[in-house]
Amino acid sequence: MVGEGRKLKAVIAGGSIAGISTAHALILAGWDNQATDSEKKVTMTLARDESLNFRAAHWADLHGVLYDALPKQGSVIIKAKVLQTGEIIEIVGDLLVAADGCLSSIRQKYLPEFKLRYSGYCAWRGVLDFSEIENSETIIGIKKAYPDLGKCLYFDLASGTHSVLYELLNKKLNWLWYVNQPEPEVKGTSVTTKVTGDMIQKMHQEAEKVWIPELAKVMKETKEPFLNFIYDSDPLEKIFYDNVVFVGDAAHPTTPHCPRSTNMVILDASVLGKCIEKWGAEKLESALEEYQFIRLPVTSKQVLEARRLGRVKQELVLPDRDPFDPKSAREEDCQELLQRNTPFFNI
Template sequence: MKESKRKAKAVVVGGSIAGISCAHALIAAGWDVVVLEKTRSPPTSCATGAGLGLDPLSQKLIDSWIKQPHMLQLNTLPLTIDQNQAIDGGQKTSWVLARDENFNYRAAYWADLHSLLYKALPLGVVWWGHMFLSFSVSDDKTCVKAKSKVLQRGEIIDIVADLLIAADGCLSSICQTFFPDHKLRYSGYCAWRGVLDFSDNEKSETILGLKKAFPDLGRCLYFNIGSGTHIALYELLNKRINWICYVNQPEPVLKGNSVTMKVSSEMIEQMHESAEKIWLPELVKLIRETNQPFMNVIYDSEPLEQIVWDNVVLVGDAAHPTTPHGLRSTNMSILDAAVLGKCLEKQRVENTSIALQEYQSIRLPVTSKQVLFSRRLGCIKQGLVLPHHQPFDPITASEEDCEELQQRTMPFFFDIPSVLL
């Protein structure tokens, strides 16, 4: 009787979009997958939730995983225009710097996208309430053991697998075991952000004014550039406006394992007063009427020299923390997962290391350049000094300077890895 082929097994640390995407990609490749996530249940909402933009390749990959292509369309809005414009708050005027009408992204709310991906997984793949503690690789490098704490019972368990996938974010403990001296790099600015739900008040003065000032809301990603600051603005499904305002400031002191800061009512009022001096009245009203705005401290890191070791691999923000200006974080995570899945599908389980080396050779050069470009784009839009580059001034900027603001100038913007073709 012919011996059946053993099914390979992977443990994914982190149940955010990067980890859930890896589960989809590896299951499609024929692997068994367990996702360890310390939160105790699937998110039903996101207190610090925000919007994100999905590029055409990510849309295609998500469609292939959820098997219901119309669902992604129903849960997102089109972003067919990428527009950068200057705003003079003092004069209450604005003018277009660069406009791309062939953008072809879609706007998603984080919690909506996560729910869509999670519900498309088989039951039992994600182990909620399991806090990853540590891992060890066998002496012969054939397997890896992940140690996890079951939070409900306080029990410590071991999971033995062929592969450990670190999808545990920009503060990845797994990355730290390989690069103990590697630190995040503070960008020089923070992001105030929020989502205004106007479903119960579509005809308010604020919404009518906003849509008059930004007539392509609902299909346009607006970048509004002021003096030493900028705001990203776009609409989400179900009558919600997502905004992100970047503010140059010294690095704040973070508490705990998060780049999201708790903000006081005094901090919010200071932010409102600052907005009054810089932005158009329509933007100021949007900011003032948003409940529970929050602050993210913006970091990236110098590109890593490697992201695979024997049977351990980094994906998503664990592999390449990035600033948000190129809309790459979620898209890079989804593409990481898809490429990893295809590389593993081509190899037998005993050749996992070969698959991981191929994954690294495909993704590392791309993500490294995209991280550095996103950094540069953020500095330009924030009016920060760059080597061999004068601070960007929207009043004196040349046409070439303005073209550089567009998303499509991102390295590998149109690239599809051959392994996915």
Template sequence: MGKGVAVVVGGSVAGLACGHAVAGAGWDVVVLEKALAPATGGGTGAGLGLDAQSTETLARWIPGWDLDAAMLSLAVDLNRATDSETKAARTLARDDEFNFRAAHWGDLHRRLHESLPAAVTVLWGHQFLSFEASEDGGVVVTARVLRTGETVEVTGNLLVAADGCTSSIRRRFLPDLKLRYSGYCAWRGVFDFAGKEGSDTMTGIRRAYPELGTCLYFDLAYKTHAVLYELPRSRLNWLWYINGPEPELTGTSVTMEAKDAMVARMRDEAERVWCPELARLIRETAAPFVNVIYDADPLPRLSWAGGRVVLVGDAAHPTTPHGLRSTNMSVMDARSLGRCLARWDSEPLPARALAEYEAVRLPVVAAQVLHARQLGRLKQGLPVDGEAEGFDARTATAEEALQLRQRTMPFFGGAPTADDGGL
């Protein structure tokens, strides 16, 4: 029997990472996830970039993980200006010591799930409904079993909210906090080139982007930018950000299904804006989709209800993707939470552990969310900090372009944790 029971709402990467970290602190963990089954690691999915600190943390949780086989090294962060008329590209800013790795979301999720400690139970197909404080100082969580429709209760000493950027648990404590629309959306796609390495499309894209496999490319045109990098197992991940009014969404998802007419217009526009090689890759990508880009102002707190509830991952810090922070912040949230619970294991309630977790993580994630917001506005040519005009890749000086690099992110070299026994 563990030191207590933590109920984690959300079984994405953040929730499974908390399963590893909290179980490592000696707790039993129950994860509630509405998806009916874990990711298989296949399909198109999405790519993500992991920094050195997150990679080292994940290697602790996934014994025997062959990082060289599971990820590609991203040694270079390269920002280029694209002339939409001539299709010529020139370097704006380059960092040859980037030290990130490219991974596939589905593969990371599968590996985290398969390596969960015995103290972790994942209840798939369980949709969170509500929670209440129990008389003994714990929490009672109510969920619906999607396959049967029945309602069940799970009792614990701690509730970990890993339920994403639209978190219903966060809304319980901060009902007036609204997600902030960034001013742009992202077209996204993963191009599977297995068996197509010698095709005209791949020959062309490797000619136009000769460092694919080791480089994170940012191409900036006028008031728009695109991202391209290679993933393991013969896939290319691309994103294209487009300024515009906020779309109308239904439900809680920030992803929109793209209708055929939308996709056709997007592909035609890609040919106008980008080099022919990238435009062709976009045209030949199956099932592209749209993410509406949101973040939120930094939260005043990360723990609530007298130390019974704690927020992690996108529930704690909705962020734009430009600093490659979402997954990295989630992993470090989990690591810090686990270490704080271990350090205060003599306490009957986790309130002091959560206070330390909040003290460690809140300054980091607040700074990173705000910087990612600024980085996105820079690359989209939107005004920053009250300036009249936005960044223009066509006229930017070499010094101005340096602010585009990923290493301008606060705590780029690593965030403080509770691992060393102090703040």
């Protein structure tokens, strides 16, 4: 039995947006926390959604806002190693939240046979800060080629590949370019990697062959682009075990094509917090069961839709349709590309 009036503690593994969002939700529930046509270089509109209610933010900006808003300051017993000293310490809490990403080590403990599914492609990614080059030829050119920048997300399809381009706050352009390739060797606990100068130079050369000059130039002028290995997994059957619960990418690794990853993370945290607040300290298992009941059907369908959409845009094989060709696609085929087709789009 939990002592009357005792404030419960959650141990949150992971300091990304999933972990910080969960910390906010549990604090509100009264808990403490520790923790394009490549040949002709012409573009055409395949599908357009004027009423898409979507907001884009730079990951670092959103993370900073959430982190700075946390208060400064089990039973689950966690042993952790302090990297600076090598000391092993114990952290005690009533709930362990696994918010440690798609390569979650906590999930691996409960699901040792679990494997991520490689999508068949990686993504070059970069953010161009144009705050000091707003009147440059590059920025004038990209805004002429993509006139709705700042008001929409552009998804550009070429043969066997696609890119994403949109403007962030504070005069930044975010871009991604998905490239079909064999599965790379993933080292450590990250699905992103820094790249060599030779790799970047080769990427620039390929971009000039595939994309219109304005987009290729943005890619070329972006400092420190990096590679993101794209993985997801088949939906899990359970997302909690005893008083250990998965949130974010630990619960539902997904490809980014819907795009719902951050949305799913924040909703996981919100629902978990509301369920714990509703059931109280004495019925933590009931709270986790309700969290799973609410979130698992939603995130499972969204993961599978993101997987399907990525394969359509990359012209990869699907069992129920021919590969998508942007140059010969019918109107009904193009409607499949709309983000609002995502299951549970409005939540």
